[in-house]
Amino acid sequence: MxxxxxxxxxxxxxxxxxxxxxxxxxxxxxxxxxxxxxxxxxxxxxxxxxxxxxxxxxxxxxxxxxxxxxxxxxxxxxxxxDVRGHAHQATGLLRVNAPVALGQFHLNALAQEFLALHPDIGIELILNDRFVDLVGDGVDVAVRLGGPLPPDSVARSIALSPRSLVAAPAYLAAHARLERPDDLAQHDFIRFAWLADGDEVTLQRGAEAVTVTTRGRYRVNNALAIRDSLLAGAGIGLCPHWLVHDMLQAGRLARALPAWSGTPQQLALVYPSRRYQPARSRLFMDFLAARIGALPGWTSTVDA
Structure with missing residues (x-):
């Protein structure tokens, strides 16, 4: 048999x-x-x-x-x-899970680049905005943006993205001027649903930190929808730069309270807590660690 x-x-x-x-x-x-x-x-x-x-x-x-x-x-x-002397030529299918927006903005293109470098590896990229069960769903590597990490897993932080308050210029021109963090209470704040901090937002200016309670009638569990809503002039959001840097450069979004920023968003690679890790997983994580930190809107946390 x-x-x-x-x-x-x-x-x-x-x-x-x-x-x-x-x-x-x-x-x-x-x-x-x-x-x-x-x-x-x-x-x-x-x-x-x-x-x-x-x-x-x-x-x-x-x-x-x-x-x-x-x-x-x-x-x-x-x-x-290994026995054939080709340990560097990893093979097999790699199952990767990541948030939808991050997949559309970065991972889809990076996956194609990785496949070109490793012709004997296949990638199944699953994009959704929920935390998957790594073992139950058979995921080799999950890409996480902030938030708590799943139990029974190992995480490797590879990059940070600064977060700033942004809105459409037309929205800022039509509403009360923002001069200090407390002024956010007078504005429509658009945020990601299910945040652990709820409506509270902490902003930093150097060593100074202020926590304010925002208000807003719209929250959504998808970063692309938040971006589209901000572009449409629906309110103000605290966004990571990887999501909005192109719109800021194009002038379609503008920073509000530019002296203040939110806690940077961490990008971590998560994999099941087990002794053995396939070579293709190690290669892919090393590849992402080397590439993502150099992309617009990111800073690397990987030691040089």
């Missing part, structure tokens, strides 16, 4: 959520994949998948086996590369 082949087909079926998709990727048929997984279940003596007309779902035993199997397959591929 080719156990490694059966494990590959099983892990890809779980990753892709479909026996047919796993079959297409492997260049075989759906019945062949189904029989392979049946054989693996018989060999293990446990049911790994629940199949239905709407798709498939890993059982609790299947989820545990999936994580261990992916790790074993990664180690096997790295061992092959």
């Amino acid at each position: 080719d156990t490694l082949r059966l494990m590959r087909l099983f892990t890809r079926a779980v990753d892709l959520g479909s026996l047919s998709a796993a079959a297409r990727e492997a260049g075989t048929t759906q019945p062949t994949v189904s029989k392979a997984i049946n054989a693996l279940e018989a060999h293990l003596g446990v049911r790994l998948l629940d199949r239905s007309t709407t798709g498939l779902l890993a059982t609790s035993e299947g989820l545990r086996f999936h994580e261990r199997a992916r790790r074993l397959l990664d180690e096997y591929e790295d061992a092959l590369a």
Whole structure:
């Protein structure tokens, strides 16, 4: 029995959520994949998948086996590369999770650049604005912007983005003049939903720090929507520079209270807390650490 082949087909079926998709990727048929997984279940003596007309779902035993199997397959591929003298030529599929706006502004282009450098690696870039379960969702590397980090994970901070108060020039011209942080209470403040600090905003000017309570009728859980709302003149927002630097340069947005700034937004790379880390994950994180800090709106936190 080719156990490694059966494990590959099983892990890809779980990753892709479909026996047919796993079959297409492997260049075989759906019945062949189904029989392979049946054989693996018989060999293990446990049911790994629940199949239905709407798709498939890993059982609790299947989820545990999936994580261990992916790790074993990664180690096997790295061992092959090492013994053949090509350890630098990492292979396999890299599953990356990141916020939508960051993916659109930076990661999509960086992923293409990385793929060109490493032709034997594939990337599955999952963009959403929720915190995923790294292990449960089979994510190798998650890109996090600020906020608390998920449990049972390891984080590597690689860059910071300054945050400033910004608004459309037309909005600033039509509303009460901002002269000090407390004046924010007279303005419509647009913010990200579900912030731990709620409506409170802390601003710094040198060693001086002030916390003010803002007010606003609109909050949204997507950075692109915040950017669009600010451009439309809907209010003021405290935004990281990576999100708005181009609009500031073009004059479509302007800084308010330019002497004051918010706490810089941290960008961290997060991966499951486990002893073994695939070579492709290490390569990708090193690549991002070297590239993101040099992009407009960012400063690197990586030691030179």
